[in-house]
Amino acid sequence: MAEMIHGGRLIARALKAEGVEHLFTLCGGHIAAIYDGCLDEGIRVVDTRHEQTAAHAADGYARLTGRPGVVAVTAGPGLTDAVTAVATAFRSGVPMVVLGGAGPRVFRDMGSLQDMDHVELMRPITKWAVSVQETRRLGEYVTAAFRKATSGVPGPVYLELPLDLLMEMVDAAKAPIPTRYRTAARVAPDPVELARALELIRAADRPMAVVGSQLRWSRAPVETLAAFLDQTGIPTFVNGMARGMIDPAGPHFLNRSRKYALKNADLVIIFGTPFDFRLSYGQSTKIAPGAQSGIAGTMFLNLAAPVIAADARIVQIDLDGDEIGRNRTQGVEVGLVSDTGLALEALTAGLSDLAPTRLAAWSAAVRGDEAAKWAKMDGEIAASGDPPSPLRVCHEVGRFVRPGDVVIGDGGDFVGTAAYVMKPFGVMTWMDPGPLGTLGVGPGYAMAAKLLRPEARVIIMFGDGSFGLHAMELEAMARQGIPVVAVIGNDAGWTQILRGQRQFYGEDRLVATELDYTRYEKVAEACGGHGEWVETTAALPGALERAFAAGKPAVVNVRIAKSSFRSNAISV
Numbered sequence: 001m002a003e004m005i006h007g008g009r010l011i012a013r014a015l016k017a018e019g020v021e022h023l024f025t026l027c028g029g030h031i032a033a034i035y036d037g038c039l040d041e042g043i044r045v046v047d048t049r050h051e052q053t054a055a056h057a058a059d060g061y062a063r064l065t066g067r068p069g070v071v072a073v074t075a076g077p078g079l080t081d082a083v084t085a086v087a088t089a090f091r092s093g094v095p096m097v098v099l100g101g102a103g104p105r106v107f108r109d110m111g112s113l114q115d116m117d118h119v120e121l122m123r124p125i126t127k128w129a130v131s132v133q134e135t136r137r138l139g140e141y142v143t144a145a146f147r148k149a150t151s152g153v154p155g156p157v158y159l160e161l162p163l164d165l166l167m168e169m170v171d172a173a174k175a176p177i178p179t180r181y182r183t184a185a186r187v188a189p190d191p192v193e194l195a196r197a198l199e200l201i202r203a204a205d206r207p208m209a210v211v212g213s214q215l216r217w218s219r220a221p222v223e224t225l226a227a228f229l230d231q232t233g234i235p236t237f238v239n240g241m242a243r244g245m246i247d248p249a250g251p252h253f254l255n256r257s258r259k260y261a262l263k264n265a266d267l268v269i270i271f272g273t274p275f276d277f278r279l280s281y282g283q284s285t286k287i288a289p290g291a292q293s294g295i296a297g298t299m300f301l302n303l304a305a306p307v308i309a310a311d312a313r314i315v316q317i318d319l320d321g322d323e324i325g326r327n328r329t330q331g332v333e334v335g336l337v338s339d340t341g342l343a344l345e346a347l348t349a350g351l352s353d354l355a356p357t358r359l360a361a362w363s364a365a366v367r368g369d370e371a372a373k374w375a376k377m378d379g380e381i382a383a384s385g386d387p388p389s390p391l392r393v394c395h396e397v398g399r400f401v402r403p404g405d406v407v408i409g410d411g412g413d414f415v416g417t418a419a420y421v422m423k424p425f426g427v428m429t430w431m432d433p434g435p436l437g438t439l440g441v442g443p444g445y446a447m448a449a450k451l452l453r454p455e456a457r458v459i460i461m462f463g464d465g466s467f468g469l470h471a472m473e474l475e476a477m478a479r480q481g482i483p484v485v486a487v488i489g490n491d492a493g494w495t496q497i498l499r500g501q502r503q504f505y506g507e508d509r510l511v512a513t514e515l516d517y518t519r520y521e522k523v524a525e526a527c528g529g530h531g532e533w534v535e536t537t538a539a540l541p542g543a544l545e546r547a548f549a550a551g552k553p554a555v556v557n558v559r560i561a562k563s564s565f566r567s568n569a570i571s572v
Contacts, residue, residue: 007135007166008033014142014177020070022046022451023418024057024444025034026081028074030114031103033166035072038440046447046480049472051078055085058096058443059156063216063241063428064406068095068149075101075116077119084438087125089156091436092240093319095149096156097142098122100133103166103484122158131160131562135168153319167237182233186339187319189346197269197315197334198350200552201232201462204267204313206362210474211340212273213240214319218341221245222427226252231368233356234239235261235366239273243430248423255420256377257370259306264365269315272340275327275437277305282328284310318345377420380565382431388537390414390489394421396540397487399546400523405429405456410442410464412487412496416566418461439466443473446484457548460486464515465494471523477553478528485547486524488501488557489524492517496566521557529553 005013010035015023025031034444036044048054051073059071073082079100089096100122103112105195118253122129132141138161145157152215188216201207213223222245229236230250232305237244248251254261259415262268275282284307308314312333316324324335336343380391389394394417401407403425409415409432424430431445442460450458467488477484498513521531530550532543540558547554 001164002171006033006037006170007039007138008035009037010135010170010172010175010177011142011161011166012043013038014139015043016041017177017179018143018146022061022112022448023070023072024048024054024061024448025072026051026054026074026078028078028101029104030074030078030163031072031099031161031166034099035159044166044451046451046461048444048447048476048561050439050470051081052085052471053098053444053447053470053476055069055082055098056088056441057448058098058444059085059089059092059094059199059441060431060445060448061452062089062094062096062154063431064153064449066217067337068097068146070097070099072099073101074114075103075118076116078114081119083125083445084440086122086156086158086439088436088441089432090125090127092434093153093155095154097149098126098156098158099144100160102160102162105133105162107163107179114203118160119158125156125530127155128159129158130229131162132165135165135170135457136175138165139175142320143178145182149159150182153214176396178506185558186342187337188342189317189336189338193334193336194350196295197336198332198567200267200313201269201313201347201351201489206265207232207234207267207269207359208261208265208366209236209269209271209536210273210279211236211238211242211245211271213242215245215340216241216428218339218344221341224341224344228348231348231356232351232354233359233363234269235359235363237261239278240271240434241428241431243419244424244426247425249425252371253423254366255276255423256373257366261366262306262308262312265309265312265413266279267313267315269317269540271317271343272319274323280305280307282308282314282326284312284330290432345491358359375515377565380563381421384537385537385561387561388534388540389419389565390491390560391421391563391565392537393487393540393558393560394418394461395491396544397461398422400457400544401459402457403429404453406431406446406453406458408442408445408449408458408460410432410439410445410460411466411489411564412562413495413499413566414459414463416496416497419488422461439463440469442466442486443470443477447482448475450482450484454560458484460484462486463495464488464490464492464518464520467520471520472497472527472528474524474555475527476554483554484550485551486555487544488520488555489560490517491555492561517559519557521555524553524555527553529555532556534558
């Protein structure tokens, strides 16, 4: 007898074959059949209170596992609510499969509930956006979505799934799910260009490297990077999804002297990270586009971003050949289209005859700058005034972070401080808003992290502004048994924006950037979690101890002092 199953079950079977363990969602009538299929296939359905969080959770799942995360959202506003998170994944190069509901095909363009052109909406922020038109091909389309999401530069894909397809019954034997349909092969560096890169490194007296997000998709990223550092001794800095992949207790960790190294290097090696605002667009001087129109050019800059030495040579490695040399008016000497891990392995092997001690003087100079910056920062960390400084708060939280624990930054100024002070170690032990600067990532990332790494401490470092975006996800966490600890740096303002507003327009022109010292921890208590309000340095350790011991979602709401630590951090 034929096995008759509905389209939602076909979707779930294809997801199960991909090893998907969690489907993130906010419920909707258009996608209920997918949930029904997940129950049969043993896939946990994790629900949120906003579709943006559900999609961020799928993004976080991908970052943590190295495999595409999956989110299912209903039609119309269900999908529009997820757009911000999908755009975040697209800009960050994270593989994700978005399953979107739609009205029955027979009612298309007739004004059915939540009807709209989903595919055209999603096309600019996905690698592939398509509407499936036949139930028996659902498995085929799901497997194609995974292939497209993971090939080349990873990214999100979107499948529109009309309601009638998901509910239609078909013979399972006539709706096969493809197997062995994608390769795990990675792109290796071109041998000719690799030889040129090795020549430049051998000739360099002051080389430095920046390793970015694409390292996440390489095999054994931590071990591969460690071998490169041990062999070459090149001062190396990580950003994006590569944060946390250098042991902070080891000899190679650097996080404060990148600006010095870039300014003084004679060779800069860029792995899997773009020349964007974080690297002053690859320039050796600040760009001030506003100056041409009579507007202060500094309004358009990240004032803290480092510039590259004018005479430095550049070796750039990227999965996307279109990124090679982008924004670099001075060009690059060598461009390698390659997986970061394979490029690191090739360079390590090609430099095996060189002693890392040859760079001792240069390394000492970089570490001298690093030590000086930390010494200056340590003074504010050690201060015991009340309320505690943001540096002190981040330091105290950092004492609870063990190797393998996950720290998530969701905010602006406070998170910028945490990125310097806190030192997690391991693959995807630090996650943040990324190059799109998306606030609200915290709850979704944290839910995925705690589900996938239940033994790890999962900590969200919240700005008080960003906490307000998705505070009700505390209810979803408490109800589904997902205990994370959120620490709010409460300075009663959108400080990263307020600072620039004050500098450019004056103290009496502050609009829409000031908040109150609101008792956000009571939201956690109302949702079934644990709350702590902290106003003194002495009270902070005990509050953190209780939060981590609570065994349920906890919020430690800390009133923080004003600080000049990030006084030049104006980013637009």
